[in-house]
Amino acid sequence: MKLFCFPHAGGFSLYYAFLRKYEYQHIEKIFVFDYPRNNFTFNGTPSDFQQYVDAATDYIQANKGENEPFMLFGHSMGAYIACEAGLAMQNKYGKAPLGVIVSGQNPPYSVTLGKHQEMPTDLYAFAKRLGGVPQKILDNKQMCEKLYKFAEADMKAVATYKPTQVSGDERLSCGMLLHGTDDFIVDPAYYGHWDKTFCKIFMDKVFTGDHFYFNNHRDEIAPLLDNFAEVLSKETK
Numbered sequence: 001m002k003l004f005c006f007p008h009a010g011g012f013s014l015y016y017a018f019l020r021k022y023e024y025q026h027i028e029k030i031f032v033f034d035y036p037r038n039n040f041t042f043n044g045t046p047s048d049f050q051q052y053v054d055a056a057t058d059y060i061q062a063n064k065g066e067n068e069p070f071m072l073f074g075h076s077m078g079a080y081i082a083c084e085a086g087l088a089m090q091n092k093y094g095k096a097p098l099g100v101i102v103s104g105q106n107p108p109y110s111v112t113l114g115k116h117q118e119m120p121t122d123l124y125a126f127a128k129r130l131g132g133v134p135q136k137i138l139d140n141k142q143m144c145e146k147l148y149k150f151a152e153a154d155m156k157a158v159a160t161y162k163p164t165q166v167s168g169d170e171r172l173s174c175g176m177l178l179h180g181t182d183d184f185i186v187d188p189a190y191y192g193h194w195d196k197t198f199c200k201i202f203m204d205k206v207f208t209g210d211h212f213y214f215n216n217h218r219d220e221i222a223p224l225l226d227n228f229a230e231v232l233s234k235e236t237k
Contacts (some may be wrong), residue, residue, distance in 0.1 A: 001098070001229045004060050005032040006078030006085070008104070009158060010151025016075075016160040019215075022222030026229035027071075035060050037150055040157075047158040049080075056085040061093070069236065071229060072100045076185065076211065077158050079105035083197055086172050087164050096173065098201065098232040101225065103178040104211050108163035108197055110190035172197055176228050177204040178221075180213030202228060 005016050020030050036055055042048045054162035066068045074082030079102040090096035175198035179186045194201060205224065207213040214221050 001027050001233060002064055002068060003027050003225065003229070004056075004072050004082075006056055006061070006072070006074040006081045007035070008076035008078055009154035010147055011075070013079070016142060017219045018190070019073075019222055019225070022223070022226070024226045024229070026226050026233055031059070031063055035154070038152060040153070041224055042153060044156075044160065046162045049121065049161040052077075052154075053079055053084040053088065053155060055080050056197045057093075057167065060085060060089060061095075066097070069098050069233065071225075071232065072097045073103070073225070074101070074105070075103040075214075076105055076155055077172075079103055080108060080158070080161060080163075083218075084164060087166060087170075090172065091166070091170055095161045099174045099176060099228055099237060100172050100198070101176040101178065101228065102194075103214070104180065104183055104185060104186070106187055106190045107193040108161075109193040110187065111161055111163050112165070112180060113190065113193070113227045166197075169199075171199050174202050174232065176202050176224070177201075178207070180207050180209035180211060182209060183213065184213045185211055196223050203232065 003019075005013075005019065007013065007015055013034050016032045019032070024030075033056060035052055037054075040048075040051050047166065060072075072082040075078065082100050082102060086097045086100045139199050175194060177191075177194065203224070207217045207220070209216050
């Protein structure tokens with residue numbers, strides 16, 4: 001089983017390096033994708049976000065191997081990308097992920113209902129409220145400006161997101177939901193709409209903490225992913 005991870009807006013693979021430190025029994029290899037932002041163009045249309053999904057899908061196809069099982073993991077913006085790339089792999093290319101882990105995000109259908117993350121007017125204040133940005137970056141003006149440049153592009157792209165509408169067997173087979181108790185991004189009013197994306201939910205796990213709850217629960221996340229992989233592997237035999 002391979003696991004592909006997709007970072008949050010403004011995020012990089014470095015944020016998720018902790019996932020590689022665990023000795024997995026059921027996950028062979030972990031890939032963490034860095035969005036090729038410098039190759040993207042932005043024009044304020046849904047194609048802005050779609051290029052992230054297309055790049056993620058290409059990355060999965062290039063690395064998953066022939067007929068090898070795989071799972072997807074996405075946090076925040078990455079959760080939407082994981083869902084959309086998973087749907088593309090399944091319904092366009094006939095190579096469905098066994099499972100998708102979504103972290104710190106509302107169901108894609110919430111966007112259809114009008115729940116959308118608008119581009120914040122003060123990105124610095126927004127990042128401080130989210131948490132998760134290392135203090136050494138916040139204290140370094142040059143690093144901060146570079147990070148916010150990427151985050152701004154990502155957030156503008158997310159604002160153009162138009163979820164793929166699916167039903168029945170077109171939905172992803174199985175999902176795992178993770179988020180923090182104090183995550184202001186996740187709105188309980190929309191949580192019931194995950195059934196528009198997944199045929200079933202394996203687990204809905206809530207941790208203490210904010211949007212970046214995993215910073216204080218790193219030792220707990222990897223075993224959950226490994227257990228998910230084990231269950232999915234057994235179901236396909």
